[in-house]
Amino acid sequence: MAQLDLIAQSARRHAAAQEWDELGVELLKLAVANRGVWNAPGAGLLDELRALPAQRREALADALVAQYHSAEAGPNARRNALTLIGVVTHDLPGERLLTERLERLDELGRRQTFWYLERQEVLAEAELAAGRTLAPAVVAVFRRAALDAYRDEALPALAAKLTEPVLNVGEEWAEQALRDADGVSEWQDLLRHATTATASKSSAKWEKQARALIEPLGADRVREAVVPWLALVGRRTFELERGQYEGDVNNSFDPYNANALRGLVWTLALLPSHQDTVRALGGLVETALKKVPGLGPRNPKVANAAVGALSRIDGAPALAELARLATRVTYKGTLKLLDTALETRARALGLSREEIEELAVPAYGLTEVGRTERQLGEVTAVLEVRGTRVALGWRSPAGKAVKSVPAAVRRDHAEELKELKAAVKDIDKTLSAQSDRLDRQFVADRRWSYDAWRERFIDHPLVGTLARRLLWTVDGTTVGFADGELRTLDDAPLAGDLVAAGVEVRLWHPVGHEPAEIVAWRDWLERHAITQPFKQAHREVYLLTDAERATGTYSNRFAAHVLRQHQFNSLAAIRGWRNRLRLMVDDSAPPATRELPHWGLRAEYWIQGEGENYGEDTTESGSYLRLTTDQVRFYPIDAPENSASTYGGEYRMWLPNGTDPVESLPIADIPPLVLSEVLRDVDLFVGVASIGNDPTWQDGGPEGRFHEYWTSYGFGELNQGAETRRVLLERLVPRLAIADRCTIEGRFLHVKGERHTYKIHLGSGNILRTPNDQYLCIVPAAGSASPTTGYLPFEGDRLLAVILSKAMLLADDTSITDPTILSQL
Incomplete structure (x- = not known):
């Protein structure tokens, strides 16, 4: 700051002496030194320059043009010269560096936003003063920047002048809406009104105006246009450049358009109930809550607006969608709104929350369990649930199965076909949600x-x-x-x-x-060839151990593991745990907790951030990449919350004034079913998120400091889930085509290939090969298909599929063509 003050003082001296060339040099020095930001002391200096007489400002502008073209000026200096010229020539005749200014504006249009103290608005104001319009992408960046402006009037004032186009370009849904509204004033007015949805809830005044704008278009026409727009949300039409401190801006929502989305959602809630509306709002909730690296959920405000709209729509479909979302959503704020909506409906009907969720599940046109037939002309459509997926098939008039949709159906029954395909998607989503609810x-x-x-x-x-x-x-x-x-x-x-x-x-x-x-x-x-939707008969059981009897009030069974934090956080949310990401800059955080209201208990899993090096052990935003784990404890559900330093230390209970501490409960007093299910969750977190089951971590990660843990986990004793997998494989392997090449011994599935014999660890899927148990790294392809193994007793064990895929590959190792694998053989 002292350096900036000295430069500013020198600039003032040159201004007083009317030394314009020297002043131009000092101004650019100040701008470059402060990275193009015009805060103190630069902000006051800009005000002084604006107040100079016109003749002096013209002289300074000419000096800045000369500096722009000088050989010494770099790209940063040139960008700031354009800004300064815009400041001092705001009401002067003539246009200096017009081509360069337009090029700079074009560059800005490819950015997500900029800091308001960069004073880029002077470039746009110069264009408007000359009677020209700004390109739509440039309008968009100024609108976004205006939403971020803090205690600043210039950017919001500029954004208020930028009335066209109604929505920001760059997002597919918005550009489709602009095309649909082109030349139709009623649509333009409705979209413009939607952009004013900046509050968390719609007001009576806002809704009154919305109803007046809906009327000339008609409710059906509004729904038939808006619902397809919502299906396009989340897709971009061109990429934006990512700033140094920005997250994945191309997967986030344009904040200006997000207000319009919220307004359109409010508008849909004012229309008569319709299945298409319900389906679109539910999909929007999930799209808006999709997590983006470095940002978190894309736009919780839009998701919350969609939940609010669903809660206002009468009828079974909206209730069913709220119930489905309640099993899928993990974002705390939105989940709270869903819970409130369902509890409000339950009270209104005199039912419990559980009953309303059970009664809300629709049949989606199924006329018997898992099946229905629908006649479309001479063709029969067959909708049939198979496992946790649904298939849509066709039969000819002769009763013969037809692989693709018959042409007659596409021609004569387009609407019925559309609804059948929508039902397939709805059933798939609902089956997954109901499976989780039952679990x-x-x-x-x-x-x-x-x-x-x-x-x-x-x-x-x-x-x-x-x-x-x-x-x-x-x-x-x-x-x-x-x-x-x-x-x-x-x-x-x-x-x-x-x-x-x-x-x-x-x-x-x-x-x-x-x-x-x-x-x-x-x-x-x-x-009976029954494949369960999740583990039940094969469910892992976690009984009290002697070690836990000895510790008394806690379990160390899943302590001292190293987990990938973000994967752990996602798994915890899915399983109904409450957790907060650990950031290196935070002082403290509570443990991961799961409330068990039926039992009056709260389970805690104690964790802490791992590592000390910012950028190596953290993301760009400062959240830890990894966690280390500690104890599992149980408390009464209303006990005060524990917390500990995010980077390690003892957990302590935060006590309001006059409150006595509450001790953790004896683990032997926890009901066996509760203990088993909580420890099963924790075992899942470790089994999935541990760095030990990642085949690429052979080197032990940063500085090799996790090598010992990776080795002990990746090839060590089996946990309860892996033991279940071993028991199943003992029954399954004899049925495989490669059965004569496979044996199960202890912790490993042994596979005899032509080149080597291999040992696949049943807990991690990691591989050792002869001779000397050399490590073999095979990384499964994302989304790779599971091998054909015949009957499986339950669904959902991805690692089982990975182990079987590796066994099939290695049993025929002479046919391997992957160069990465071949180089290790």
């Missing part, structure tokens, strides 16, 4: 009367495709669904006296059951 019922300890359970689960056209693949306890008797009936372990139909309306039904959990019974049910599922 969470273990800890919820939900119970139903037989009649209600039968209606909402077993016989529900959609949920029944999941429920019929699970095990249930009916009045204490475990049953599964096979051959059209509920059956016991010996395949006998469920006795009639157990299906009375008052009989209690629960989701079966292996905790508390003898190992022989669990194995018998696994055999039953295999005998």
